Amino acid sequence: MLKIRIPHFILLTIVLFTTVVIGNILALPPVAEAAGFMGHKKKKGCTKCHKQQYKSWKKMRHAKAMKTLMPGEFAEEKIKAKLDPDKNYIKDKKCLKCHTTGLDKGGYSVGNKKKMRSFYAVGCEECHGKGKKYQKVKNKYEQDDFPRDEVIKAGMKYGEKEVCEKCHNDDSPFNAALDPKYAFDYKKMLKKGTHKHFRLKKHSPRKGSEWLYED
Numbered sequence: 001m002l003k004i005r006i007p008h009f010i011l012l013t014i015v016l017f018t019t020v021v022i023g024n025i026l027a028l029p030p031v032a033e034a035a036g037f038m039g040h041k042k043k044k045g046c047t048k049c050h051k052q053q054y055k056s057w058k059k060m061r062h063a064k065a066m067k068t069l070m071p072g073e074f075a076e077e078k079i080k081a082k083l084d085p086d087k088n089y090i091k092d093k094k095c096l097k098c099h100t101t102g103l104d105k106g107g108y109s110v111g112n113k114k115k116m117r118s119f120y121a122v123g124c125e126e127c128h129g130k131g132k133k134y135q136k137v138k139n140k141y142e143q144d145d146f147p148r149d150e151v152i153k154a155g156m157k158y159g160e161k162e163v164c165e166k167c168h169n170d171d172s173p174f175n176a177a178l179d180p181k182y183a184f185d186y187k188k189m190l191k192k193g194t195h196k197h198f199r200l201k202k203h204s205p206r207k208g209s210e211w212l213y214e215d
């Protein structure tokens with residue numbers, strides 16, 4: 001019988017390589033890598049089609065909202081808010097409801113690695129609504145000229161004041177009573193807190209939001 005011998009060092013390399021790759025896939029990064037796409041398994045996530053917004057979002061505080069829950073991060077601020085600076089709050093649902101995307105509502109779910117990767121930190125769908133329905137509307141228009149009222153009817157949001165106030169409110173340990181600097185001034189926070197805005201090809205800026213754009 002023909003016996004193929006594979007040298008040990010090659011086997012070892014393969015094993016090591018696989019371990020590293022799988023390890024990387026399973027390990028959660030301190031800063032979010034992927035922004036999710038609720039409900040869709042095979043379709044592309046938001047980040048694939050909106051690369052510029054994604055690149056800009058990734059640099060902002062919202063994308064780093066999980067790192068903040070780790071020990072040693074914002075130690076002084078945590079002490080001031082009577083939180084334990086050495087504690088790891090990364091699995092504490094009391095914190096996760098505002099520091100992740102769609103906690104237990106089809107989004108982030110402690111223990112589900114795939115969802116934990118996709119809905120890590122404050123991602124796209126916290127401000128734009130669950131993609132599941134409005135993506136179907138977008139897909140229907142091959143020229144990408146979907147009417148806004150149709151996507152809005154299907155749940156598209158545009159970071160309206162109420163959307164932000166779901167998290168920027170008095171239930172946060174860092175609220176205006178702790179320090180007035182945490183008071184939420186919508187207009188001021190809008191430019192500071194969202195990604196940079198880039199003009200779309202088929203849709204002009206929504207009325208009243210022109211000032212957000214770079215050019």
Ligand code: HEC
Pocket residue numbers: 036037038044045046047048049050124125128130131132135138144148151200201202203206
């Ligand atoms: C398959 C590609 C694709 C995916 C995936 C995708 N989008 Fe879009 N999106 C588009 C296109 C195309 C437009 C319209 C672009 C234009 O006007 O030129 C658009 C427009 C938008 C707009 C602007 C709508 C308006 O009325 O101005 C927002 C906000 C948006 N997408 C958010 C998202 C979010 C959040 C996700 C993930 C849930 C997502 N998109 C996933 C292709 C995509």
Ligand code: HEC
Pocket residue numbers: 061062064065066068069097098099100101122126127158159160163164165166167168186189190191192193194
């Ligand atoms: C799902 C909850 C959630 C929503 C929705 C949300 N935020 Fe935040 N936001 C946070 C968290 C958590 C942080 C702190 C991030 C960190 O850990 O550094 C934050 C931080 C910020 C910061 C940085 C704070 C600073 O002083 O630099 C700005 C600005 C901001 N958000 C604006 C907004 C605006 C504007 C909206 C709505 C368009 C919004 N946020 C929606 C949870 C949220």
Ligand code: HEC
Pocket residue numbers: 068069073074077078083089092094095096097098099166167168169170171172173174181182183
């Ligand atoms: C109701 C929503 C909410 C909850 C619950 C919440 N956070 Fe946050 N957190 C926020 C928001 C919003 C900010 C950004 C505040 C700002 O800078 O204006 C924030 C900011 C922070 C910051 C940074 C503070 C700073 O000075 O920049 C830390 C640290 C933090 N949160 C830790 C936690 C921990 C730990 C928990 C759970 C014990 C928690 N948060 C629960 C909404 C929340």
Ligand code: HEC
Pocket residue numbers: 035046047050053054057062122123124125126127128158159160190193194195196197198199200205206209212
């Ligand atoms: C903190 C809230 C927030 C988050 C998180 C967020 N966006 Fe936005 N996004 C906005 C706001 C506000 C606008 C401007 C809406 C308006 O008034 O038309 C916007 C606009 C857009 C637009 C229209 C074009 C533009 O550049 O303004 C696209 C596309 C978009 N977002 C995609 C994304 C994607 C993809 C992600 C995740 C990587 C994301 N957004 C995360 C708040 C957010």
